[in-house]
Amino acid sequence: MNTDTTTSRPLRADAERNRRRILAAAREVFARRGLDAGLDEIAKHAGVGTGTVYRRFPDKKALVEALFTERLADLTATAHRAAGHPDPWAGLVELLESAVAMQIEDRGLKDLLFAYGDKGAFREQLAVLQEVLREVCARAVAAGDLRPDVDLTDLATVQLMTTQVAAFAEPESPGLWRRYLGLMLDGLCTRRESPTPLPHPPLDTLTFERLCHPPR
Amino acid sequence: MNTDTTTSRPLRADAERNRRRILAAAREVFARRGLDAGLDEIAKHAGVGTGTVYRRFPDKKALVEALFTERLADLTATAHRAAGHPDPWAGLVELLESAVAMQIEDRGLKDLLFAYGDKGAFREQLAVLQEVLREVCARAVAAGDLRPDVDLTDLATVQLMTTQVAAFAEPESPGLWRRYLGLMLDGLCTRRESPTPLPHPPLDTLTFERLCHPPR
């Protein structure tokens, strides 16, 4: 009945210790496995029983909310930085790169953005993020670097595609996504005399094939 | 014990009729839902019991093999056509477009190529496909249209990314993938003075958001 740390009586010392352990474990497990990870796995990783998790957080949603407000704020901060970059195109490139990198390091963040059920608690934060994205986009178009027929949903989609390639190639070729993001950036810019060198080698066919049969 | 139609005694008329119904239903269900679809669903769709499916096809793998040899052959034929196109770049574009279109119409094909466990029975066909892809790629590079730092795994990956966007946007915006394939094609070509017009409008932000919360 007592989820909140600040109001009402403080938790007993051991309970508070466990609460922190659970949050840390959840951060790790959600980052590695995405939001599909089971709470049992988190409990095990935290070294506590399942019951303990559920006494502290009424359900999975609550745990997710407790964790990802911060991660979303990081993302928004990155977007703000991009919107203030002296070179709008460079800002956009950096934003895409760091947003994707964040989502690779934390698959939970990716799931939250693109595949999570009710994100009611994040509505506001997401709206802000959207506005900043729109600005980044508009500035790069105005500077003449970003082709004018793209909009913020295109940026989001490019991000989605990139994280999906990353998920596909992980952990065989951890930087592969940079190659395809590079390719798409060459498609996004207005004009180009020659290909921008791609920042990562492609997969060789054997590895590619191996990745196509998941050992499920 | 008798799976094969040609050898040994022919099936009883009703059995043969059911076999065809099962194949037709499987084609439809796999196309719509992908290879994850359960055989119970196929049985129901065919109007037969689950047992009937399993008497005709020893397991799911057998059913998949019976169906997808043909689909793969279609894909290979398309690739051959691309390899023989008078304009290598146009051939490549057409190949990507039709390969993706085929995988959208038949999610089972997509799963077979990129996400299915043991595809032992298809090894040979896949090897041929690979060779043809390599040729399409080489010809377009030789013609100076395709940037020389890409190879056949890049084409495969572009295809994968495109089908994933399509899966994401389906059925809200069925042609959306063409937009992002267009974008990537602009990244794949060697040089370009101005953006090639994109063949499909982007999602509006509301639809995009809706697609991000799957109602699961």
Place this chain on the structure above:
DNA sequence: ACTATCCGGAGACACCCACTCCACTTAGAG
């Protein structure tokens, strides 16, 4: 030393899927 608080983790429950079994039905040969 005593009690409110907290703990662990087995297990209830609710899904999902591949695949089996067998009492019943039926095609089709004679």
Place this chain on the structure above:
DNA sequence: CTCTAAGTGGAGTGGGTGTCTCCGGATAGT
């Protein structure tokens, strides 16, 4: 028409996954 091998449906089995509850026992902190 009769008779039986072939065929059938679908409940059931077993194995998997995940969320969340329950309660006998441990323990912090007064």
